[in-house]
Amino acid sequence: MSQAYFIAGTDTDVGKTTIAAGLLRAARLQNLSTLAAKPVASGCEPTPKGLRNSDALALIDESSIKLAYEQVNPFTFEPAIAPHVAAREAGVALEVNVLLGLMRQVLEQRADFTLIEGAGGWRVPLSGHAYLSDLAIALKLPVILVVGVRLGCINHALLSAEAIARDGLPLAGWVANIVDPRTSRLEENLASLAERLPAPCLGRVPWLKQASAEAVAEYLHLDVLD
Template sequence: MTREPFLPREPLHLPPPRRWFVTGTDTGVGKTLVSSAMLALLAASGLRAVGMKPVAAGLDAIDDEWRNEDVERLQAAGNVDAPLTWRCPYVLKAPMSPHLAAREEGVQVELPVLLDAFERLSAQADAVVVEGVGGFCVPLGDDLDTADLAVALDLPVILVVGLRLGCLNHALLTAEAIRARGLVLAGWVASVVDPQMLSPEGNLQTLRARLGAPLLGVVPHLEAPEAARAAEHIDLRALRASAAHAARRGEVALSVSAAAA
């Protein structure tokens, strides 16, 4: 299940805009680990890379301060020093669905705030990795979810598939939901969350045949979920093809819009 590690010693030559939205088949499948590994690879190739967690729910005591672990790990993996209000505009206390945590605190997650923070980060970096919350359609408010955010950002999506029983259905339904929103599934990463899973290779072969997007890597179950170790199992070069596809999709949409006008 391992693949040849790709540790860049030169620029990845990924065409701009180098912006991605990372989602998962569920919560706890390794989105932050994969997002951090991507940032480590991008930074190592000489790009200014920054991670964004638009909404984070759950605070932990880190260095005698209350912080969100996911936000901290993304910041540590990148190489751009940006304010927390850009990297994570909404940091909520309770470790629960963001719309419920926000309701408890009397907070309303607003899409314009998230988009403004993303634009500010984009102006400071060559590459931005936006990590969603839980799965693809997690509610952020009464009339806003993470799928809405991905559409508003209009970013190619990278899907993290947690390899465990049930992952085939979860992955295929998520891919269907991503495409139903008009978004490009740029690639996917398999994350071994259950090392005792039966027939992992068979599940990988099924997903390779059915997801219709390049496999960027298989991250094994790591005792210490470190970005650098996960990065050894991820190859971002396959994103070149999906970037070209996204560019062609944009050109077609532009020509259709012009014709309609």
């Protein structure tokens, strides 16, 4: 039976891709086929083959089902700025219906474990009054929330969980990714998150000097997912 999830973060730079790659590696270690996509990415590098995003490439590395880069990351923008601003500057319209069709093609591959990774936090604008969260809603995917553990993370996590619930999607689980190892009262903060977030914790990932997918996977537990 195939499982598919939307990966969201409590903010930008909380390690969504690091955790997503770790989840994919954990699934592969269970002999599951894997596939991931990142529909929109800014902060891309020019290459002879076109713009490439390091996060999307990391997801491809951990996907056992191989698709063309353009299928995994169809919308790429060079400046490392908000996607809707980058798209506007590039003269590109980010339409939910277009993204929906492209991501359905990914889901139609029927990998055992599929991840669709967002950009930034939950309510990232696309164009007009549309948001990237509208894509998750249209796909009807349960959400895995990556909590970047640092000062202020409890508020960000709870507000994100509330928004996900209000949008009608289940929170399948969350991951504590310790992005600031010097966070004061770390254990108390983690306990507060566990008490208040309405979903199981898939793992607590410490700050790692080399946060490879293999290293991260050791701290993640897929068995708590429905």
